[in-house]
Amino acid sequence: MPTVTRQPSDHSKIRSREILENAPIGFFEADLEGRILFANPALAKIHGYESVEAMVAAEIFSAVCADPGSWERLVDLLKLQGRVNDFECRHKKMDGTLFWTTVHACLDNYAGKDNAVVQAFCIDATDASGAAAKLEKFRWLVCPERTEKGLIAPSGQCPANPAYKTEFSGTGAIGRCLDPDLLRQMAGECVELLGTSIAVMEKDGTYVLKADISQWCSLLDTASRTNCMAESNAMAMNSGQWLCHECWMKTCTKAMRIREPEESDCPGGIRCYAVPILANDEVIGSIALGLGSPPLDSGSLKTLAWRYRIPDDRLHAAATIYDPRPTFLIESTKNRVLSVARLIGSMVERFRAEDALRQSEDLYRVLVANASQAILVIQNGFITFANAYAEKISGFTAEEISGHPIHRFVHPDDQERVFTNFIRRLSGESLEPYPFRFIARDGSVKWVETTGVVFQLQGKDASLIFLTDITRHKLTEKALAQATGSTTGI
Incomplete structure (x- = not known):
């Protein structure tokens, strides 16, 4: 699988920012010149400012660094290594007081080297309130694990899993809809x-989507698939x-059986x-x-290494990188x-309803097109639809x-009666054919x-008119009448 460059989706950026804004430790983003692009309240607080806005307006971050050249050294290290931990330097508070800080930073260059951004956590090294422990809870937001398989694709989508190249099954409700x-x-x-990892399954257990994001999940899934010694994924499953x-x-x-969320231990040491x-x-x-998180104790790792037939060092490396x-x-x-899950369910419901409507419309379309009666729709006095049989009996x-009024095609001697009955039907009166x-x-x-009925079309009254050709019947009737008259005359 090709390497995927991390470029967070807009949704990801928004959620990450919300978390970082409320983090109890200082965080900032700055360009390579030290101009602050984003900072959280905790950073402003440890530098003695009442608000982030006040700090951003007063300083560029390189000016906060009290030791000459310290910002430039940090940037040089980031360009060389991509990530720097435990970078110590003195900072200057708003009142001029100097204090030691520890910076953990990475260089985010997904927008290109010329537009690279320094993302960093900054803690007060003189604060003994456990800032370092707090840092471990948030550092992954800025510097997530990097593997040869990449993380999330640029659009925020899951990459395909190398062990199980997920194809859309298309056979179940989710895949179809x-x-x-x-x-x-x-x-x-x-x-x-x-x-970590994610999977979407149909009711019958077939995968619609499956992706292992972390190195740990990918390693174990690939190993357990290989250990099956099966020619196909179906046989392996x-x-x-x-x-x-x-x-x-x-x-x-x-x-699915209990119709409730379920959580269980995974044989790979995490939970599902x-x-x-x-x-x-x-x-x-x-x-x-x-x-x-993957287990880190040697006993658990040895057990998992034996269970999945993975070398100890590879398993340990995958566990510690997370x-x-x-x-x-x-x-x-x-x-x-x-x-x-609720959203997927509602989308399937909507698709089913729309599909049923489409099928119903298709059925009626076939019935109307092949009906042995002329069918017209009249709205606002004008014909808006005519089926194939209407074309056949009229020649039009x-x-x-x-686009024409109905009386355009009615014999002059019958126009008044047809118009009167048309108005009576629109007023709600029931008429015999x-x-x-x-x-x-x-x-x-x-x-x-x-004969006909009144219905609503796009919020307005319309008439659905059925016309049965009785010309042959009328001619027969006339012929019989003439024959009867002739006989009576004798």
Whole structure:
């Protein structure tokens, strides 16, 4: 899989900013010259300013650094390494007081090297209130783990998992009803702040989407798939040896069965959280998320190395690269998964309703097109629709009929009666079918029997008129009358 450059989606940026604004430790973004682009209240506070606005208006960050050249040294290190931890330098408070700080920074150059941005946490090194411990809870927001497989794609979507190249199944309710790109974006926004793994399943257990974001989840999933010794993914999923798949299946199946969120231990040392997806009160699938940090103790890692047949050093490296997420963020993400599950369900419901309407419209369209009666729609006194049989008995095309008043095609001797009955029907009166004469394109007169109903079309009254050709019946009737008259005359 090609490397994906991290370029957070707008939604991701907004959520990250909200978290950083309320972080209990100082955070800032600045350009390479030291001009502050963003700062949180905690940074202003440790520098003695009453507000972020006051600090930004008064200083550029390079001027806050009391030691000459310290900002330039930090930028040079970032250009060389991309990330710098425990950079110590003296800062100047608003009142001129000097104090030692520790800076943890990374260089975000997704907008290009010329527009690179320094993102950094800054803590007061003289503060013994546990700022370093607080830092560990937030540093991952700025400097997430980087792997050869990348993190979230530029659009915020999940990348395909190398072990299980997810294809949209298209056979279940979710696959049929949701656009693949939209679902990937929704899933990406669920998992982006945890950076673990995510899966969306149909009711029958087939994957609609599956992605391993963290190095830990990707390593274990790839290893357990390889250990199945199966030629196809279908065979691997049925083998019972694809441990990561078994975890998804177990948790999702129970969530769908009990129709409630379910959380369970994962054989890979973290946890799995699954939420059922319902549409029209029917369970149609589940969305699941990997939670928690990999174990770091040697005993657990040795057990997992044996279970997944992974070398100890590779497993240890994957475990240590993951930055633990604070509990509040895990709970917030679980709530987001609940919301996304409800959203998917409502989208499936809407698709089903629209599909049923489309099918109904298609059915009526076929019936109208093939009806053995002429069908007209009249609104505001003008014909707005004519079917194929109306064309047949009149000799006019539907385009020629549309846009004209009905009396345009009615025999002059019948126009008053037809117009009167038309008004009576619009006023709500029920009328029995009645005949009138219709003038065809070639000038011939045809007899039709009409009935109709009033309905609402785009919020206005309209008449649906049915015309049955009774010309042959009238001619037969006339011939019989003439024959009877002749006989009587004898």
